[in-house]
Amino acid sequence: MGTVLKGMSRVRWHDLTHAYGSAADVPGRLSRVAFGDARxxxxxxxxxxxxxxxxxxxDATVEAVPFLWDLAVTDSVNSRSGVVELLQTILEHANPPQIDVQRAAHRAVLDGRSTADMLACDEDAAVRAAAANLVTAIGSHVCESCRPA
Structure with a gap:
């Protein structure tokens, strides 16, 4: 697998959840984004x-974000602009019953600011546009869970 998605097997995905239950299927989808054809x-x-x-x-979102950043900067990934758009979607969504999970997911995206800045200068126009939108979203991000205590 090389360095793309390195460390993914160390995450206990089966102990995590996503919108529809167990996150055990997340690594397979991340791999398909990384290595699949465009479709x-x-x-x-x-x-x-x-x-x-x-x-x-x-909680699966929190664990997936570093891998999404990895995919966003990997030139061989067919849907890099979509990956960047997903990172922005994560930053814009909440989980009020699990405010600590929301904070961690947002922080994982916010911590990638320098990567987003770099992607805003990417050769791919779609990646550049998505990254510029993400940089703006990061710069203006305010939510109840991310405010300092």
Whole structure:
């Protein structure tokens, strides 16, 4: 697998949850985004969006974000702009019953600010546009869970 998705096997995905239950299937979808053709990658990214960020954020979201950052900077990934868009979606969604999970998911995206800045200068216009939107979202992010105590 090389350095893309390095360390993914050390995460106890079966102990984590996403929007529809067990996150045991997340590594397979991340791998499909990383190594699939354009159609396979887009389909897997769509699943990840539904599972990890579009409805709410979950403990699996927190663990997945570093791998999403990894995918966003890997030139061979077919759907890098979609990965960046998913990172923004995660930053914009909540999980009020699990405020600590929400804070951790948001922090994992916010911690990638320098990567987003770099992607805003990417050769791929779609990646550049998605990254510029993400940089703006990071810069203006305020939510109840992320406010300093």
């Amino acid at each position: 396979t990658s887009a389909s897997a990214l769509c699943d990840l969006g539904l599972w990890l960020g579009e409805l709410a954020v979950f």
